[in-house]
Amino acid sequence: GDSVTQMEGPVTLSEEAFLTINCTYTATGYPSLFWYVQYPGEGLQLLLKATKADDKGSNKGFEATYRKETTSFHLEKGSVQVSDSAVYFCALSEVTGNQFYFGTGTSLTVIP
Amino acid sequence: DTAVSQTPKYLVTQMGNDKSIKCEQNLGHDTMYWYKQDSKKFLKIMFSYNNKELIINETVPNRFSPKSPDKAHLNLHINSLELGDSAVYFCASSQFDRNTEAFFGQGTRLTVV
Numbered sequence: 520g521d522s523v524t525q526m527e528g529p530v531t532l533s534e535e536a537f538l539t540i541n542c543t544y545t546a547t548g549y550p551s552l553f554w555y556v557q558y559p560g561e562g563l564q565l566l567l568k569a570t571k572a573d574d575k576g577s578n579k580g581f582e583a584t585y586r587k588e589t590t591s592f593h594l595e596k597g598s599v600q601v602s603d604s605a606v607y608f609c610a611l612s613e614v615t616g617n618q619f620y621f622g623t624g625t626s627l628t629v630i631p
Numbered sequence: 632d633t634a635v636s637q638t639p640k641y642l643v644t645q646m647g648n649d650k651s652i653k654c655e656q657n658l659g660h661d662t663m664y665w666y667k668q669d670s671k672k673f674l675k676i677m678f679s680y681n682n683k684e685l686i687i688n689e690t691v692p693n694r695f696s697p698k699s700p701d702k703a704h705l706n707l708h709i710n711s712l713e714l715g716d717s718a719v720y721f722c723a724s725s726q727f728d729r730n731t732e733a734f735f736g737q738g739t740r741l742t743v744v
Contacts, residue, residue: 619664
């Protein structure tokens with residue numbers, strides 16, 4: 520069945536450091552891939568998405584590229600800020616069935 | 632306008648009580664979900680409804696009963712609450728078969744004492 524494996528946290532970085540959070544997936548078809556962010560006390564918000572191989576999703580300085588050959592969708596940001604402290608979830612959905620599969624979440628803390 | 636709204640945001644109740652959480656979406660989506668998030672932030676799908684019909688029903692105690700009066704609403708009723716039910720419950724919606732993202736509500740933090 521479909522699944523998402525996400526880099527475990529917690530991750531602590533200094534402000535302006537480079538961020539990578541690894542995400543790999545298993546899917547039977549051609550899924551869409553997502554990164555969601557959850558700030559403390561809030562719901563999940565879509566950060567970025569990619570719907571087909573080689574697509575790059577980007578938002579707020581974050582980027583992730585849909586790599587079919589390595590079944591990966593790693594999240595990157597060149598220079599993190601304190602305000603990026605949150606939990607990040609990688610997810611996928613298939614066209615049919617429309618169930619969303621989430622990774623376990625990675626907690627990021629950025630210190631000044 | 633809030634796209635997916637759920638009420639209440641906080642719910643504190645005693646063991647054995649029955650409680651409901653309501654969810655409404657104004658996005659015109661035809662699919663709605665309930666997720667449970669535990670203290671380690673792990674998200675577990677509980678139920679999914681498409682056009683008011685149940686399409687996903689994961690292994691959840693039958694004390695949990697979802698009800699979808701129409702496509703825009705999906706409520707969660709919980710009977711005989713137990714300590715282990717304490718968690719954050721999220722409602723979400725999406726458009727079936729469009730491969731698009733799900734939109735989440737703000738969550739309901741349920742504490743059973």
